[in-house]
Amino acid sequence: MVKPSRSEVLTEPRERTMRVSRLNAHESRMAYLFVSPAMLLFFIFALLPAVAALLLSFTNYDILNPPQWTGLVNYARILQDQVFQQTLGNILYYVVLYIPFMITLSLLVALALNRKMPGMKFFRTIYYLPVISSPVAASTVWMWLFNQNYGVINQILSLFGINGPNWLFDVNSAMVAIVIVTIWQGLGGNMIIYLAGLQGIPEYLYEAATLDGANKWQMFRYIIWPSLRTTTFFVTTTSFIGAFQLFDQAYVMTQGGPGNSTLTPVYNIYNNGFEQLQMGYASAQAFTLFVIIIIVSMINLRVNREQNLV
Amino acid sequence: MKVRWTSARIARETLFYLLLTAFGLVMFLPFEWALSTSFQPDKDIFTIPLHWFPAHFTFAHYVKAFTTVPFGRYFLNSFILAISGVATNLFFGSLAGYAFARMVFRGRQAMFRILLTSMMVPGVVTLIPTFIIIRSFPLIGGNNLFGQGGFGLLNTYWAVILPGAAGAFAVFMMRQFFMTLPTDLGEAAKIDGCGEFRIFWNIYLPLCKPALATLGVFTFQAGWNSFLWPLIVFTNGQLATVQMGLQAFSYNHNTDFGPLMAASIVVMLPLVLIFIYAQKYMTQGIAFSGTK
Numbered sequence: 001m002v003k004p005s006r007s008e009v010l011t012e013p014r015e016r017t018m019r020v021s022r023l024n025a026h027e028s029r030m031a032y033l034f035v036s037p038a039m040l041l042f043f044i045f046a047l048l049p050a051v052a053a054l055l056l057s058f059t060n061y062d063i064l065n066p067p068q069w070t071g072l073v074n075y076a077r078i079l080q081d082q083v084f085q086q087t088l089g090n091i092l093y094y095v096v097l098y099i100p101f102m103i104t105l106s107l108l109v110a111l112a113l114n115r116k117m118p119g120m121k122f123f124r125t126i127y128y129l130p131v132i133s134s135p136v137a138a139s140t141v142w143m144w145l146f147n148q149n150y151g152v153i154n155q156i157l158s159l160f161g162i163n164g165p166n167w168l169f170d171v172n173s174a175m176v177a178i179v180i181v182t183i184w185q186g187l188g189g190n191m192i193i194y195l196a197g198l199q200g201i202p203e204y205l206y207e208a209a210t211l212d213g214a215n216k217w218q219m220f221r222y223i224i225w226p227s228l229r230t231t232t233f234f235v236t237t238t239s240f241i242g243a244f245q246l247f248d249q250a251y252v253m254t255q256g257g258p259g260n261s262t263l264t265p266v267y268n269i270y271n272n273g274f275e276q277l278q279m280g281y282a283s284a285q286a287f288t289l290f291v292i293i294i295i296v297s298m299i300n301l302r303v304n305r306e307q308n309l310v
Numbered sequence: 311m312k313v314r315w316t317s318a319r320i321a322r323e324t325l326f327y328l329l330l331t332a333f334g335l336v337m338f339l340p341f342e343w344a345l346s347t348s349f350q351p352d353k354d355i356f357t358i359p360l361h362w363f364p365a366h367f368t369f370a371h372y373v374k375a376f377t378t379v380p381f382g383r384y385f386l387n388s389f390i391l392a393i394s395g396v397a398t399n400l401f402f403g404s405l406a407g408y409a410f411a412r413m414v415f416r417g418r419q420a421m422f423r424i425l426l427t428s429m430m431v432p433g434v435v436t437l438i439p440t441f442i443i444i445r446s447f448p449l450i451g452g453n454n455l456f457g458q459g460g461f462g463l464l465n466t467y468w469a470v471i472l473p474g475a476a477g478a479f480a481v482f483m484m485r486q487f488f489m490t491l492p493t494d495l496g497e498a499a500k501i502d503g504c505g506e507f508r509i510f511w512n513i514y515l516p517l518c519k520p521a522l523a524t525l526g527v528f529t530f531q532a533g534w535n536s537f538l539w540p541l542i543v544f545t546n547g548q549l550a551t552v553q554m555g556l557q558a559f560s561y562n563h564n565t566d567f568g569p570l571m572a573a574s575i576v577v578m579l580p581l582v583l584i585f586i587y588a589q590k591y592m593t594q595g596i597a598f599s600g601t602k
Contacts, residue, residue, distance in 0.1 A: 046431075
C-alpha cells in the first residue's frame with residue numbers, strides 16, 4: 001500500500017482527488033520514461049532470446065538446418081534421461097553445501113570488516129581479490145593447489161598429519177573441492193553487497209539501541225538483521241541463481257568427472273547443445289532447470305518473508 | 311566516548327586480527343602461487359617441496375607474455391567495453407531501479423517479476439538466439455530493414471555493449487537499495503515542487519553512493535572478465551579482449567604456466583586499482599540529515 005503523501009492530507013477532499021490523480025498520472029508517465037531504456041534493452045536481449053529458446057525446446061534443431069516442430073518429444077526424453085537426472089542430483093548436493101556457507105561467511109566477514117578499526121581496507125581488498133580473478137585462470141591455479149602429491153593443500157594438511165584425498169579425482173571429494181573454489185571466488189562479492197547494505201542502516205538506530213542497553217547479539221538480532229532484509233533477499237536470490245548454473249569451475253577443473261560426480265545441468269546442456277548440436281533438446285533441459293530455479297526462488301521468497309517485494 | 315584498553319579487550323582484538331589474517335592467508339594462497347610461478351624459471355615451477363618464494367628470480371615470463379600477444383590493443387578494447395558497461399548499467403539500472411522501488415505505475419509488479427524471472431533462465435540457451443538478434447539487427451552492417459543480407463552488429467563494440475547495457479542484475483540491485491531509503495525525503499521535495507527526475511537525481515541518487523560504487527565495480531569487472539560472448543561475436547582480431555589474449559597461452563591440453571600467470575596478474579591489476587579506489591565510496595555512511 002502507498003502511504004498518503006503530505007499533500008493529500010493538507011488539501012480539501014474533492015480538490016485532493018483531482019490533484020492526486022493528476023499527480024499520479026504524471027508520476028506514472030515519468031515512471032514509464034524511467035524504466036523504458038532498461039526495459040527496451042531487456043526486451044530485445046533477454047526476453048526475446050528466452051522466448052526463442054522456449055520455442056526451440058519444442059523442436060529438433062541442429063543449428064545448421066531449420067528447426068522441425070516435434071512437440072513434447074524433448075520433454076518426454078528428459079524423463080528418461082538418467083544422466084540429466086544425475087546432474088540435477090549433483091547440483092542439489094552442491095547448492096545445499098554452498099548456500100549456507102556462502103551466506104553465513106559473507107555476512108560474518110562483512111560485519112567484521114565494517115568495524116572502524118585500522119587495516120580494514122587492506123583486509124577488504126585481500127578478501128575481494130578472488131572475485132577479480134578470471135574464473136578460468138583461477139580454476140587452473142586451484143587444480144595445482146588440489147594436486148594429490150604436488151599440491152599446496154595436501155602439503156599443508158600433511159603438516160597436521162592428515163593424508164589429504166586426491167581431491168579432484170575422488171568421487172567423494174571432487175564436489176567439495178568445487179564448493180571450496182566457488183566460495184573462495186564468490187565470497188568477496190557478497191561481502192561488499194552486505195557492506196553496502198550495512199552503510200544504509202541509519203546511525204540513530206544504533207544509538208537508540210545502545211541507549212536501551214542492547215548487547216551485541218541483540219543489536220544484530222533486532223537492528224542489523226531486520227535492516228538487511230532486502231540485502232539478504234538480493235544476496236540469496238542471486239546466489240541461488242548462480243549456484244544452479246554452475247559451469248566454469250566444473251568445466252576447467254574436473255570436466256564433470258570422476259564418474260559424472262561433478263557433471264552439472266548447465267554442463268550437460270552445453271554438451272548436448274554445442275558439442276552434439278542438439279539445440280532443441282538442450283533448450284528443453286534448460287527450461288526444466290529454469291522451472292527448478294523458479295521454484296527454489298519462490299521458496300526463498302517465502303523464507304525471507306518479503307511481502308510486497310515481487 | 312573513549313575506548314578503555316583493558317587486557318580482556320586487548321586479547322579480544324588480537325584474536326580478531328589473528329582470525330582475519332589466517333582467513334586472509336587462505337584467500338591469498340592461490341595468488342601467492344600465481345605470483346611465485348610468474349617469477350620463477352620453468353624448471354622450478356613444479357617441484358617438491360614447493361617453492362613459496364622463487365629460488366631463481368626472472369622476468370622472462372613477463373617479457374614473453376607481452377611480446378607474443380598484442381596486449382596493448384586488447385587492453386584498449388577491454389577498457390572501452392568495460393567503461394561503457396559501467397556507464398550504461400549505473401545510469402539505466404538506477405533509473406529503472408528507482409522507478410520500481412519508489413514510483414507508482416500500472417504494470418510495475420508484472421514488469422519487475424518478468425525482469426527477475428529472466429535472471430533465472432540459464433545463460434547457455436540464450437547464446438544462439440542472442441547471436442541471431444545481433445547478426446540480424448536491421449539497417450546496420452549491410453542489413454536491410456528486415457535484418458537480412460549483412461552481418462548486423464557483429465564485429466562492432468555494440469555487439470558486446472548493447473546486450474549488457476542494462477542488466478536485470480543492475481536494476482534488481484539498485485531497486486533493493488532504493489527501497490531501504492526513507493520515503494519522506496522525496497515527499498518533502500515534491501511539496502516544494504521538485505520534479506520526478508530531480509528528486510531521483512539530486513536527492514536519492516547521491517544517497518546511493520555505496521551501492522553505485524559496488525555496482526560499478528561489479529559491472530567493470532564483468533566487462534573486463536567476459537570471455538565467451540566476445541569470443542562468439544568478435545571474429546576480427548582487432549577487437550579481441552584481454553581474456554581472449556590470456557587464452558593464447560593454453561594450447562589444447564598444454565598450458566604455458568609461467569607466461570599465463572604473468573599475464574593474468576597484469577590483467578588483474580586494473581581491477582585491483584579500481585576496487586581500492588571505489589572502496590572509499592562503498593563504505594561511506596549515509597547521513598540521514600533532516601529525517602529523524
